[in-house]
Amino acid sequence: MSSQPLILGIETSCDETAVGIVRGRTLLANVISSSVEEHARFGGVVPEIASRAHLEAMPFVLQQALREAKVALRDIDAIGVTAGPGLIGALLVGTSAAEGLALALDKPIYGVNHLSAHLAVDALDESRSLQPAIGLLVSGGHSSIIEVTDLAKGVRVLGATIDDAAGEAFDKIARLLELDFPGGPAIDRLAKSGDLEAIDFPRGLQSSDYNFSFSGLKTAVSRYLKQAPSAVKADVAASFQEAVVDVLLTKAIRACTEKGIESLLIAGGVAANSRLRAEAQRRCDLAKIELRTPPAALCTDNGAMVAALTSLAVSGGVSPSSIGFSTLSTVPLDQPTWA
Ligand code: KG4
Ligand code: ZN
Helix, strand or coil, X not given: CCCCCEEEEEECCCCEEEEEEEECCEEEEEEEEECHHHHHCXXXXXXXXXXXXHHHHHHHHHHHXXXXXXXXXXXXXXXXXXXXXXXXXXXXXXXXXXHHHHHHHCCCEEEEEHHHHHHHHHHHCCCCCCCCEEEEEECCCCXXXXXXXXXXXXXXXXXXXXXXXXXXXHHHHHHHCCCCXXXXXXXXXXXXXXXXXXXXXXXXXXXCCCCECCHHHHHHHHHHHHHCCCCCHHHHHHHHHHHHHHHHHHHHHHHHHHHCCXXXXXXXXXXXXXXHHHHHHHHHHHHCCEEECCCHHHCCCCCHHHHHHHHHHHHCCCCCECCCCCCCCCCCCCCCEEC
C-alpha cells in the first residue's frame, strides 16, 4: 500500500461533470460527463441546463471513477472541489456533493481555484520534477502568463487579456464561420485543410508587456468575412488560429527568456489546440526551452486537475477549507485554495 494520499477531485464549474482520483501524483481515474450537446442549439452554455445536468450525472460519474481507480469511498484521504471561478449554480452542485462526502467520511475538503487546477494537471506527469515554469493559461474565460513556482501556495500573474480570452475568441469566430459549438475544436479541425498564410490577420497588442488583446482580431475577421463572403472558410480558420497562436507564443516565450525560466507550461482548454501545441514545440526547441503540455484530454475541464491541485495542497501542508466555504464566480489567479 502506497503512503501517498488518495485524493478525489470534483469539477462542475461549467458544462462538464467530472471526477478524478489521484494517489500522490499518479492518475488513477478521470471520468467526465458533458452536457455540451444540450447547450449546442443555444450557441453557448445555459447555466440552468448545466446545473440540472450536473445533478443528474454526479452519482454515476462518482461511482464510475471509484470503479476505474479500483478504490472505495472510505479509502479517500481528502476531497478537492472547484469552488470558482465558474457558474454559481453549477459550482454549487459540485461543492454540495463534495461537502456531503467530506462530512460523511470525516475527511478534509479543499475548495480549489479552477485556474490553478488547470496548471496543476502538469504534476500528473510523474517523469517531471516540479521546477519553476512560465505558465500560459488559455481557456474559455482566461488568457494569462504566469510565473509558477509552487502551485499550492500561489503564482505570480505577469499579464492577462485586456478583453476577450483566447477560447472566447475561438468560440466567437466559430460562430461567424457557422461552425459547431464549442468553437475551438471545430476551428482546430477545419484549419487543418486551410492555408494559415492565406490572410494576414492583425497580431493584437504587440507591446513589451505580457498582456493580450483579441477583440481587434475578432473585428478584423468579421470585417473580412463581410467583404469576402465567398472566402474559403478553412483559410479564414487557419489564418485566424495562426494569429492567436503567434501572439500567445511570442509573449510566453519572451517571458521565459526575460525571467530566465527554462520551462513553458501550457494549460487550459485552448492548450488542446493542435496548431498551438505543434508551433509551441517548434519555438521551444529553437529557444532551448522545455515544453510541458498536458495530454489534450487533460487540457479541457476535468476532475483529475482538481485532484492534482488538492494533492499538491495536501503534500504542501496547506490548511483545508472549512465546510461552507464560498463558491465564487470570479477568483484571482493567485489564490489556489481558500478557507
Ligand atoms: O478550460 P476549458 O475547458 O473551460 C474553461 O475553463 O473555460 O476551456 C474551454 C475553451 C473553449 O473556449 C473551447 O472552444 C476551447 O477551450 N478549446 C479549444 C480547443 N479545445 C477547446 N480551442 C482551440 N482549439 C481546441 N482544440
Ligand atoms: Zn477550465
